[in-house]
Amino acid sequence: MRVLVTGGAGYIGSHTVVQLIAAGHEVVIVDSFVNASPSVLPRLEDLAGTSIETHSFDVRDVDKTSALFAEGRFDAVIHFAGLKAVGESSEIPLEYYDNNLGTTFSLLRAMQRHEVGTLVFSSSATVYGETTTVPMHEDLPTSATNPYGWTKVMQEQILSDAARAGGPQIALLRYFNPVGAHVSGTIGEDPQGTPNNLMPFIAQVAVGRRARLQVFGDDYPTPDGTALRDYIHVEDLAAGHVAALEHLGAHPEIDVRAWNLGTGQGSSVLEMVRAFEAASGRPVPHDVAPRRRGDLAVCYADPTRAESELGWRAQHTIERMCADTWRWQAANPQGYNA
């Protein structure tokens, strides 16, 4: 298939691009580079062993998007582009709604006009809101606790309505906690500014860019008191996109379907710290701080639907996630901007 990947220069997008090309698909990237570095592109081309057509603009630009589709002859779209920082989304909510919903409208219109029939959407376990039901399965009601989360809930709704009204077939992929990096250590997660997420923060402490990690809360009702999350290797996540794309192709009767991409296992913050220390051979000094607002105690996937329907299952262990993150971080202490 010839696949347009929005946000293809970002963390999850870039890993997915490599796997799509390895699986024999042709890829075109469109990325605004507001949250990705152009230096990822030559590295991606090296890994893929081919040049990759890349367009630098914001998909909210309806004219540019339409022109791209007019030329593109795409069979499918994978839509990663969007803003994703939970905390920031409460400070600049309109930016989040405008970006995340705007790109989706623009894409759906262009897909409709140019008869592109397949879309894989980058959703999140955040759509399960404040549920305390674990493992989390796809039929739980959706809701959110912050503007970022609402944009995902709303995009799922808009996409589902469009699909059911005869629009493209749509896969809603609900990611749990993506971590890790390509085994080469040449591409990985490179957050701008202070990382919001646990794994990049731990990695930056281990490499000496930051002094100490703050562990947000050690009084949760969990075995060691720190919160449990379902960390999934970004390479497993990327494989999930390829599986979903191929599944939709083989099942024209599907209009829209949600799949969790997680391992089904919860790991605590302190377990991640210890696993990273072991993988890197570096200490990760940390202090206990108060709970972070909005955090759940426990969040992990029921991944059985993806396993039975997509034939996909997460393969990589926590040890491997930490080893690959460390290889990337140690080789690129300042990320792509070294």
Ligand code: UFG
């Ligand atoms: N944590 C710390 N210290 C830090 C950063 C995080 O202790 O410096 C803790 C958090 O409190 C949480 C755990 O590490 O208990 C994981 O936090 P992350 O920020 O890495 O991930 P979240 O589970 O909060 O968020 C992730 C994605 C969101 C998504 C959410 C729900 O980043 O995009 O899962 O699926 F919305």
